[in-house]
Amino acid sequence: MANYLLRRILLGVVTLTVITFIVYGLARSMPGNPLTVQLGESDPSRKLNAEDQQRMLEIYGLDKPWPVGYMQWIGKVVRGDLGRSITRKQPVTELIGERIGPTIIISGTALLLTWILAIPLGLYASARGGCVDERVTGLVLYALYSFPTFVAALFLQIIFAVWLRDTPWELPLFGMSDLPSDAPLLLRIKDVAWHAVLPVVCQTYVVLAYNSRFIKSNLEEVIRQDYIRTARAKGAGPYRVLIIHAFRNTLIPLVTLLGLSLPALVGGSVIIEQIFTWPGMGRLFFESIRERDYPTIMGLTFMFSLLTLLGQLLADILYGFVDPRVRME
Amino acid sequence: MEGDNQEQISPSQSFWAESWKHYRRNPVGIIALSFVVFLTTVAIFAPAIAGTKPVVCYYKNQLYMPCLGYFNRSLESPIFTKDKFRGTYPTNLQEKDPNSWAVWPIIFQDPYRRVRENEWPGRPANPSRDQGHPNLYNLFGTDQYGVDIFAKMVHGTTIALLVGFVSMGIAGSVGIFIGAIGGYFGGWIDSLTSRLTEVVLCIPTLVLILAIIAVVEKPTIWKTMAIIGATGWTGIARLTRAEFLRLKQTEFVMAARASGAGPIRIMFAHILPNALAPVLVPITFGIASAILVEGALSFLGFGPPPPTASWGSVLNSARSNLQLWWLVVFPGLAIFLTVLSYNLVGEAIQDATDPRLREAKK
Numbered sequence: 001m002a003n004y005l006l007r008r009i010l011l012g013v014v015t016l017t018v019i020t021f022i023v024y025g026l027a028r029s030m031p032g033n034p035l036t037v038q039l040g041e042s043d044p045s046r047k048l049n050a051e052d053q054q055r056m057l058e059i060y061g062l063d064k065p066w067p068v069g070y071m072q073w074i075g076k077v078v079r080g081d082l083g084r085s086i087t088r089k090q091p092v093t094e095l096i097g098e099r100i101g102p103t104i105i106i107s108g109t110a111l112l113l114t115w116i117l118a119i120p121l122g123l124y125a126s127a128r129g130g131c132v133d134e135r136v137t138g139l140v141l142y143a144l145y146s147f148p149t150f151v152a153a154l155f156l157q158i159i160f161a162v163w164l165r166d167t168p169w170e171l172p173l174f175g176m177s178d179l180p181s182d183a184p185l186l187l188r189i190k191d192v193a194w195h196a197v198l199p200v201v202c203q204t205y206v207v208l209a210y211n212s213r214f215i216k217s218n219l220e221e222v223i224r225q226d227y228i229r230t231a232r233a234k235g236a237g238p239y240r241v242l243i244i245h246a247f248r249n250t251l252i253p254l255v256t257l258l259g260l261s262l263p264a265l266v267g268g269s270v271i272i273e274q275i276f277t278w279p280g281m282g283r284l285f286f287e288s289i290r291e292r293d294y295p296t297i298m299g300l301t302f303m304f305s306l307l308t309l310l311g312q313l314l315a316d317i318l319y320g321f322v323d324p325r326v327r328m329e
Numbered sequence: 330m331e332g333d334n335q336e337q338i339s340p341s342q343s344f345w346a347e348s349w350k351h352y353r354r355n356p357v358g359i360i361a362l363s364f365v366v367f368l369t370t371v372a373i374f375a376p377a378i379a380g381t382k383p384v385v386c387y388y389k390n391q392l393y394m395p396c397l398g399y400f401n402r403s404l405e406s407p408i409f410t411k412d413k414f415r416g417t418y419p420t421n422l423q424e425k426d427p428n429s430w431a432v433w434p435i436i437f438q439d440p441y442r443r444v445r446e447n448e449w450p451g452r453p454a455n456p457s458r459d460q461g462h463p464n465l466y467n468l469f470g471t472d473q474y475g476v477d478i479f480a481k482m483v484h485g486t487t488i489a490l491l492v493g494f495v496s497m498g499i500a501g502s503v504g505i506f507i508g509a510i511g512g513y514f515g516g517w518i519d520s521l522t523s524r525l526t527e528v529v530l531c532i533p534t535l536v537l538i539l540a541i542i543a544v545v546e547k548p549t550i551w552k553t554m555a556i557i558g559a560t561g562w563t564g565i566a567r568l569t570r571a572e573f574l575r576l577k578q579t580e581f582v583m584a585a586r587a588s589g590a591g592p593i594r595i596m597f598a599h600i601l602p603n604a605l606a607p608v609l610v611p612i613t614f615g616i617a618s619a620i621l622v623e624g625a626l627s628f629l630g631f632g633p634p635p636p637t638a639s640w641g642s643v644l645n646s647a648r649s650n651l652q653l654w655w656l657v658v659f660p661g662l663a664i665f666l667t668v669l670s671y672n673l674v675g676e677a678i679q680d681a682t683d684p685r686l687r688e689a690k691k
Contacts, residue, residue, distance in 0.1 A: 018528050030543040146669035150628045151661035162651050270535050289539050308531045
C-alpha cells in the first residue's frame with residue numbers, strides 16, 4: 001500500500017510539473033503582457049513608455065525568457081508561495097480564498113442536489129426498466145444531457161428575468177447580491193440564495209442526467225448476475241432486491257465518479273459563472289487569461305490539476321476500501 | 330462432397346452489414362441518423378437555400394455560379410467585382426445585361442449583411458433592433474443590425490458540421506495513432522503516451538483551448554477546429570490503446586507477424602480495422618462535443634471573428650439583447666438538436682456494434 005501510494009504520488013508530481021510547464025509556456029506566449037493589456041485597453045494615453053515598461057517587467061521578473069520564469073515560479077511553489085497577482089496587486093492565495101466561497105455555494109449545492117436526485121432516479125429507472133414511463137424519463141434525461149448549459153442559461157434568463165419580470169417568480173439576471181454589505185445577515189443570505197437559483201439549476205441538470213444514466217447502466221449490469229436471481233428466489237421483494245442487494249454493488253463506480261467530481265466542485269464552471277457574472281473561480285480564471293495575469297493563471301492551473309490528480313488518487317484508494325477484491329499494487 | 334457443402338452455406342455477413350442490420354432496428358437511431366443526413370444536406374446546399382447571390386446566372390453570354398462565393402470568396406467570378414455589383418445581384422443583373430437570367434436561392438436573405446429596401450423588387454428592408462420579430466420575409470427574425478437569422482442559421486450549419494468533422498478528424502487521427510503505438514509497443518513507449526494522455530486530460534479543456542486561442546492571435550474558424558481537435562483526442566487514445574492491448578495477443582496478429590508483416594502494417598492493416606467499431610463511438614460523441622465547444626467558445630466571444638456566421642455567435646449577440654428571444658431560441662435549438670442527434674447516433678452505433686450489448690438486448 002505504502003509502496004503504491006509513493007509511486008502514485010511521484011508520478012503525480014511529474015505529471016503536475018509537465019502540466020504547469022506547458023500552461024506556463026502557453027500563458028507567456030500569449031500576445032501582450034499584463035501591463036500592456038491592462039492599461040492599453042482602458043485608456044491609450046496611459047500606455048506606459050518603453051522605458052517604464054521595461055522597468056516594470058524587470059520588477060515582475062518578466063524580462064527573462066519564460067523557462068527561467070517558470071523555474072522561478074516553481075521554486076516559489078515548492079516553498080508554498082503562489083505569488084502575487086500582477087493586475088490585482090494581491091497574493092494569489094488570497095484571491096483564491098475570496099473566490100472559492102461563491103464557487104462552492106453553486107457547485108456544492110449542485111453536487112448535493114445531483115446525488116440526492118440521481119440515486120432515486122437511477123433506482124426508479126432500473127426498477128421500471130422497459131416500461132413506457134421509464135422510457136420517457138430516460139429520453140428526457142438524455143435530452144437534458146445533450147442540452148448545452150449556455151443555451152439553458154440563456155433560456156432561463158429570458159423566462160425568469162425578462163418574461164416574468166415584475167411577478168413573484170422573477171429571478172435576478174446576474175451577480176451574487178444586490179444588497180450592501182451592511183444589510184442584515186438573514187436578508188443577505190436570502191438574497192444570495194435568490195441569485196444562486198438559476199446558476200445552480202444550470203449546473204445541476206447536466207450532471208444529474210449523466211449520473212442517473214450512469215447509475216442505471218451499472219444497476220442493469222449487476223441485476224443480470226446470479227446472486228440477484230438467488231435473492232429473488234429466496235423471496236425478497238423487487239425493491240428490497242434493488243436497494244439492499246443490487247445497489248450496494250454499484251457503489252464502486254459511483255465512488256470513482258464522486259472522486260472525479262472533486263475538481264469541478266472547487267473549480268466551478270467558467271461558462272456558468274461568466275453568464276451569470278458570478279464572482280467565483282471559473283470567472284477569475286477567465287479574467288486572468290484576459291488580463292494576462294500569469295501568477296493567477298498559474299495558481300489556478302496548479303490548483304485544478306492538483307485536485308484532478310488528487311481526485312483520481314482518492315477514487316482509486318476508496319475503490320480499495322469499497323471493493324476488497326481490488327489490490328493496490 | 331466439399332463442393333456440396335459450400336453451396337449450402339450461405340456467405341456469412343460482414344461485421345458492418347450485421348451491425349447495420351441491428352442499427353436499422355433501432356427507431357431512435359434511425360431518426361437521429363436521418364436528422365444528421367438532413368443537416369449535412371443543409372450544410373452542403375446552404376448557399377442555394379439562403380443567400381443573395383444567384384445559384385446559377387447567365388450574364389454577358391456566360392454561365393456563372395456566384396453562390397459559391399459563400400464558401401470561398403475566390404470562387405465568385407471577378408467579373409462581378411469588375412462590373413461593380415457590390416454584392417447586390419437582382420437589380421444589377423437586369424441593368425447591366427437585359428438578356429441575363431438567374432436561378433435564385435430559395436430564401437433571398439444574406440447571412441452577413443442587412444438586406445436593403447427594394448434590393449429584391451418590392452421587398453422592404455430588414456427590420457433591425459427590437460423590431461425584427463420572425464415574419465414572412467425573415468422566418469427566424471433578424472438580429473439587432475437587421476441581419477437575417479434564418480440565413481445565419483443555414484450558413485451556420487455548414488460551419489457547425491465542418492467543426493465537428495474536421496476537429497474530430499484531427500482528434501481521431503491523433504488519438505488512434507497515440508493509442509495504437511502505446512498499446513501495440515507497450516513498455517516505455519506506452520508509459521510515455523499514457524503520461525501524455527493523462528497530462529492533456531488533467532488540464533481543463535476550456536482552459537487549454539482559451540490559452541491556445543489567445544496564443545494564435547487572429548482566430549479563424551480553421552484554427553478553432555485545429556485547437557478543438559488537438560485537445561479532444563484523449564478519450565479516443567485511451568480506448569484505442571485498450572483495444573490494441575487486447576487484440577495484439579490474438580491469433581490473427583500472431584499469424585500476420587509470422588508471415589513477416591512489419592509493425593506498422595500489423596497495427597494499421599490488421600489490428601485497426603478490428604478496433605474501429607468501438608473507436609467509432611467516442612468519435613461520434615466527439616463530433617457532438619466539438620460542436621458544443623465551438624458554440625461555447627463563440628458564445629464567450631472567443632470564436633472566429635464576426636463575419637463568420639456560427640450558431641454560437643448568434644447566441645453571443647443575444648446575451649446583450651435578452652428581449653430578442655428569437656436570437657436564443659433558434660440557434661439554441663439548433664445546437665441542442667445537433668448535439669442530441671450525434672449523441673443518439675453514437676449510442677445506437679454502440680448498441681449495434683457491441684456484441685455483448687446485442688446479446689443483452691435480446
